Amino acid sequence: MKLFVTIALIGILTAGSGFAHDFTQGSIYLDHPMIEEAPPNAPVLGGYLSIQNMGDTDDRLVAIESSAAEKVEIHRSTVTDGIARMQPMKEGLVIPAGETVWLDNGMHAMFVQPVERYRAGDEVPATLVFEKAGRIDVTFKVEERSTGSGAAHEGHGQ
Amino acid sequence: MTGLRRLRGILWLLVAIAAAGAAFLAFGPRFAPANAGEAIYAKPFSLVNQDGAPFTQADFLGRPSAFFYGFSHCPDVCPTALAEMSAILEALGPDADKLQVVFVSVDPERDTPEIMKDYVEYFDPRIAGLTGELDEVTKMTRDRYIFFEKVPTEDGDYQMEHQASIQLVTADGRFFGTLAAEEGFEVRLAKVRRLIAEG
The missing domain is CATH 1.20.5 (Single alpha-helices involved in coiled-coils or other helix-helix interfaces)
Incomplete structure (x- = not known):
């Protein structure tokens, strides 16, 4: 029954949100999942979004699943002393109560071996799995890569 | 008192x-000014470009160049750096001919010339995408004080750690400066224009 209510609620919320491109379930609010378009044969794609925990207990993003790739890993990328490094976040990603965590510069969802070429405008389905909020189906929108030159890539919050 | x-x-x-x-x-x-150093980029090496053709130091010396070291299994830093270089080439207009942009794979075991071709030409066909024998890539990068390291991951795969900044090089092969991702586009463009004017 509770699940049914949740599903109904998602339906109402997503229907109401229109173009806002966000997803809510339980205490978790997911905004603007997007993937940056990559070269045709790129073996990996970077996915980004913001995750807000509106509840009063911490939650944890434990996995991301997608039929669009062989696997999806949650990574932290760092540039320290001029060296770029990437580490899988094996313990998942804690979303503290009342806070927003951005998978943006620094953290990303890495889609490994995408099953096909995705271009700007395409939509990539995925499921974010949270310890408490459960599984949340989202759509990552493929967008042009930002170059900082002022063109393209608007609305991707930082 | x-x-x-x-x-x-x-x-x-x-x-x-x-x-x-x-x-x-x-x-x-x-x-000494920063660009008065040794011509480390003139040191010999032999790699192949995205068409499988030999590519040596002789192929870029004679005009200023910008080198980036990365790999295709890299979801953020590398494609972003190449996208930024392609935006710089575009902003330079006709002056883009005065700059050679080079992307060197530090993961030559996976990055074949075919992969490099699709990869660099997606950003800009004027970018040279180099790969080759691992030993040769290692020598080429060590000679230029570029760090990279293969780091195994738990699933039996691996990641590459690598120099993140773009290296600007004078026409005679001396280090001129770097472009970093944190800098604004206008700052990077100004540095490249100065390289073209002075280097």
Whole structure:
């Protein structure tokens, strides 16, 4: 029954949100999942979004699943002393109560071996799995890569 | 009274130190400008470009160049750096001919010339995408003080750690400076314009 209510609620919320491109379930609010378009044969794609925990207990993003790739890993990328490094976040990603965590510069969802070429405008389905909020189906929108030159890539919050 | 006299003495001492410092700066040894170093980019190497053709130091020396070291299994830093270089080439307009942009794979075991071709030409066909024998990539990068390291991951796969900044190089192969992702686009463009003007 509770699940049914949740599903109904998602339906109402997503229907109401229109173009806002966000997803809510339980205490978790997911905004603007997007993937940056990559070269045709790129073996990996970077996915980004913001995750807000509106509840009063911490939650944890434990996995991301997608039929669009062989696997999806949650990574932290760092540039320290001029060296770029990437580490899988094996313990998942804690979303503290009342806070927003951005998978943006620094953290990303890495889609490994995408099953096909995705271009700007395409939509990539995925499921974010949270310890408490459960599984949340989202759509990552493929967008042009930002170059900082002022063109393209608007609305991707930082 | 002695306290005041001592204070005055200390102040004069400080004036003397400041004067000595100013004199040293004005007349002392000149520090070499950053681009007066050794022509590390002129050191020989032999790799292949995205068409499978040999590519050596002779293929870019003679005009300024910008080198980036990365790999295709890299979701953020590398494609972003290449996208930024392609935006710079676009912003340069006709002056883009005066700059050679080179992407060197530090993961030549996976990055074949075919992969490099699709990869670099997606960003800009004017970018040279180099790969080759691992030993040769290692030598080429060590000669240029570029760090990269293969780091195994738990699932039996691996990641590459690598130099993140773009290296600007003068026409005669000397290090000129870097472009970093944190810098704004206009800053990077200004640096490249200065390289083209001076380098």
